[in-house]
Each structure stands twice: as C-alpha cells, then as structure tokens.
Amino acid sequence: MLATVRLNSEMEEILNSLTQRFHKKKSDVIREALRFYADELNKNQKTRMQKAMAKTAKSDFKEYKILEETVDDGL
Secondary structure, eight states: OOOOOOOOHHHHHHHHHHHHHHTOOHHHHHHHHHHHHHHHHHHHHHHHHHHHHHHHHHHHHHHHHHHHHHHHTTO
16 A cells, blocks of 8 residues: 655654664654554553453442342341
C-alpha cells in the first residue's frame, strides 16, 4: 500500500533527524513508529482491562462475603 503523509516543519525535522541517526529510510522510520504506537495502545488497553478485572474481582469478593455472612446467620 502506498500512503502519503503530510508533515509540518517540526515533524519533518524530527523525521530527518531520526533517519540520519539510525541510518534508515523515512518509510522505515514511519513504519516502525506506527508499529510502536500500535504496540503501546495494545499494552495500555491490556493494562486497563487488567485493572478493571481486578476491581471487578474485588467488588465481587465483597458481595460474596456479604452473602456468605447472611447465609451463616441463618437467613
């Protein structure tokens, strides 16, 4: 796939700097940046999901304890 990207002068300088620093083509730097960005989004999503599951498990455990106490009281 061929894609065209418009960059402002600041982003162009950053891209040029990276290509020189790592001796890579602009397209390679852009591909790696996209891959890195996608990986970071996936990591962040996974972390948010793990936190949500932990919060849910904690809440569920509290509800379980309340139910267990009610059953133990003979109600």
